[in-house]
Amino acid sequence: MTQGVPDIGGGALAVASEGLTRRFGHQVAVDQVSLRVPVGAVYGFLGPNGSGKTTTIRMLLGLISAHEGSIHLLGSAMPRSAALVLPSVGALIEGPAFHPYLTGADNLRRLDAADRTANPHSSSERIAESLSRVGLSAAASKRYRQYSLGMKQRLGIAAALLQPRKLLILDEPTNGLDPQGTREVRHLIRSLAADGATILVSSHLLAEVEQVATHVGIMSAGRLISQGTLTEVLAGAEPRLLLFTNATGPAQHVLSRLGLSDVLAGLGKGTVTANMCGHGVDEITRALVNADVPVLGISQTRPALEDLFVSLTGEGFDVAS
Amino acid sequence: MSLVEPATQPGHLGRLIRSELALVFRRRRNQALLAVLAGPPALIGIAVKVSAPPPGAGPDFLGQVTGNGLFLVYTALSVCLPLFLPLAIGVVAGDSIAGEANIGTLRYLLTVPVGRGRLLAVKALAVLAYSAAALAMVAVSGLITGAILFGIHPLTLLSGDTVSVGSGVLRTLGVIAYVTFALTGLVALGLFISTLTEGPIAAMAATVAVTIIVEVLDAVPQLGASRQWLFTHNWLGFGELLRLQINFGTLLTWSALQLGYIAIFGSLAWARFTTKDITS
Ligand SMILES: Nc1ncnc2c1ncn2[C@@H]1O[C@H](COP(=O)(O)OP(=O)(O)OP(=O)(O)O)[C@@H](O)[C@H]1O
Ligand SMILES: [Mg+2]
Numbered sequence: 176m177t178q179g180v181p182d183i184g185g186g187a188l189a190v191a192s193e194g195l196t197r198r199f200g201h202q203v204a205v206d207q208v209s210l211r212v213p214v215g216a217v218y219g220f221l222g223p224n225g226s227g228k229t230t231t232i233r234m235l236l237g238l239i240s241a242h243e244g245s246i247h248l249l250g251s252a253m254p255r256s257a258a259l260v261l262p263s264v265g266a267l268i269e270g271p272a273f274h275p276y277l278t279g280a281d282n283l284r285r286l287d288a289a290d291r292t293a294n295p296h297s298s299s300e301r302i303a304e305s306l307s308r309v310g311l312s313a314a315a316s317k318r319y320r321q322y323s324l325g326m327k328q329r330l331g332i333a334a335a336l337l338q339p340r341k342l343l344i345l346d347e348p349t350n351g352l353d354p355q356g357t358r359e360v361r362h363l364i365r366s367l368a369a370d371g372a373t374i375l376v377s378s379h380l381l382a383e384v385e386q387v388a389t390h391v392g393i394m395s396a397g398r399l400i401s402q403g404t405l406t407e408v409l410a411g412a413e414p415r416l417l418l419f420t421n422a423t424g425p426a427q428h429v430l431s432r433l434g435l436s437d438v439l440a441g442l443g444k445g446t447v448t449a450n451m452c453g454h455g456v457d458e459i460t461r462a463l464v465n466a467d468v469p470v471l472g473i474s475q476t477r478p479a480l481e482d483l484f485v486s487l488t489g490e491g492f493d494v495a496s
Numbered sequence: 497m498s499l500v501e502p503a504t505q506p507g508h509l510g511r512l513i514r515s516e517l518a519l520v521f522r523r524r525r526n527q528a529l530l531a532v533l534a535g536p537p538a539l540i541g542i543a544v545k546v547s548a549p550p551p552g553a554g555p556d557f558l559g560q561v562t563g564n565g566l567f568l569v570y571t572a573l574s575v576c577l578p579l580f581l582p583l584a585i586g587v588v589a590g591d592s593i594a595g596e597a598n599i600g601t602l603r604y605l606l607t608v609p610v611g612r613g614r615l616l617a618v619k620a621l622a623v624l625a626y627s628a629a630a631l632a633m634v635a636v637s638g639l640i641t642g643a644i645l646f647g648i649h650p651l652t653l654l655s656g657d658t659v660s661v662g663s664g665v666l667r668t669l670g671v672i673a674y675v676t677f678a679l680t681g682l683v684a685l686g687l688f689i690s691t692l693t694e695g696p697i698a699a700m701a702a703t704v705a706v707t708i709i710v711e712v713l714d715a716v717p718q719l720g721a722s723r724q725w726l727f728t729h730n731w732l733g734f735g736e737l738l739r740l741q742i743n744f745g746t747l748l749t750w751s752a753l754q755l756g757y758i759a760i761f762g763s764l765a766w767a768r769f770t771t772k773d774i775t776s
Contacts, residue, residue, distance in 0.1 A: 236607045239773040249499055261609035262502045268607070272600025276523065288515035289608045291508035334604065
């Protein structure tokens with residue numbers, strides 16, 4: 176462990192930022208972000224459009240400068256140690272980008288030629304292997320401009336896998352992928368993690384993230400508003416009441432009067448859901464029974480990551496700026 | 497978890513340079529530009545063959561072409577230097593950094609990682625190679641057309657003395673070497689402009705526009721001796737190599753001027769590129 180590297184909870188951190196801040200004009204795109212990605216974690220980096228995920232990733236990789244704060248990747252300061260750190264980091268940054276008139280394989284060859292740590296003798300072998308890992312072997316000699324959206328995305332992932340990596344930073348890897356491709360990426364992430372790599376993955380597919388992530392960080396308007404293990408973060412969420420009844424109207428009335436928030440009737444199925452706001456299931460049941468509301472079933476549910484995400488970042492559809 | 501310095505592979509720089517050269521020379525557009533450059537020398541040769549120009553008319557050396565095909569090389573260079581060559585070189589130089597920024601490949605090169613200074617140097621080398629290839633194209637096209645239509649004869653120098661064919665060819669190689677060097681300032685300018693923008697077309701247009709403006713200034717007599725500092729001023733000075741007593745001092749002074757431009761635009765490009773935010 177290199178000295179001066181933030182280290183919480185006994186484990187080393189593969190990505191650690193401290194008070195990371197970046198402005199564009201007078202807009203603060205990234206505001207005091209302190210990422211903690213433990214070694215070996217699959218870290219879901221979440222946030223609405225424009226919340227600052229890609230900007231943070233660009234700073235981690237030394238593409239843009241930070242106005243405040245510090246970064247350590249794999250224990251070394253960035254961007255100062257870029258030459259030392261980046262050969263061990265595979266990255267997909269805001270979508271794939273390749274030369275349109277070169278084939279997929281030639282594009283990978285170009286990136287491999289640029290890597291001063293890459294062994295030229297194993298180049299063809301590594302290129303073929305990473306293409307096969309993303310299911311692109313058949314399209315290896317097709318020009319990039321003829322690739323479909325998902326094929327382009329797969330080539331981007333293949334580029335990140337050209338060398339064995341200790342850390343993968345994947346910005347929306349499933350963007351544009353078909354269901355099989357999305358599944359494959361999920362398996363890929365699991366197998367890379369099983370091999371000991373740390374993975375920071377930004378995504379809008381929360382159900383996907385929930386399946387693979389061990390940790391999550393949620394960005395909103397440039398700030399990191401929640402971070403921790405998936406269980407910790409979900410535990411911080413308000414549990415929801417799920418009530419089965421054939422008198423949804425009166426039930427909603429009783430729940431609201433009791434002080435539960437966000438009381439919603441399920442679509443025609445005789446269900447009502449609400450935030451529990453500190454009330455116990457027994458107390459709520461008693462109140463319903465006293466008001467002669469038939470209780471056919473009642474339970475407390477763990478919220479899905481999506482519910483938590485929306486409750487933390489707001490319902491609004493408009494991007495913040 | 498401290499990392500050990502990853503082992504650098506022997507020959508890695510050569511591999512990157514070859515990759516960059518392949519990128520430049522295998523691109524269809526760049527090949528087409530090179531092919532187009534073969535046109536003017538051939539056209540001039542044919543035109544002169546069809547109807548010999550009146551003495552003293554047309555570009556430099558045109559009058560001597562009928563007597564000796566070697567002069568077609570010099571005529572072709574005089575014709576192509578003001579516009580065609582800067583156009584071809586401006587396109588490739590302007591595209592070098594801005595083109596990769598535009599399609600986003602720059603961010604992936606830099607995270608490979610390729611050091612920014614190293615990438616800039618390799619890009620510069622590839623543009624220089626293209627510039628030399630463009631000149632060679634003009635010269636070879638002129639030489640072949642000239643040899644076929646007029647034959648290669650002992651070279652009558654500007655001073656009136658005649659030297660052997662061997663010596664004439666040697667001097668012609670000298671001319672090409674001089675012009676290649678004379679264009680390095682332009683390469684440095686194009687590279688610098690290419691670091692300023694993410695729009696390759698803008699960078700190409702700006703490089704060519706600046707060159708033309710400088711050439712126009714060079715043609716304004718009122719500017720007097722200060723014109724000698726313009727980077728285009730001595731492009732056509734290769735005639736110096738066609739005198740019996742070549743004044744190498746003059747050639748060195750002119751070349752030093754290009755070194756000055758390389759130093760200025762090179763440092764500006766380096767300062768800009770090594771600190772630039774890559775947001776594309
Ligand atoms: N080059 C730039 N110049 C000006 N503003 C920028 C630039 N890049 C990003 N921004 C702004 O910074 C904010 C964060 O953008 P960023 O791309 O980091 O969001 P994101 O979380 O990756 O969004 P998405 O989910 O849509 O990819 C946005 O408001 C955006 O407009
Ligand atoms: Mg983004």
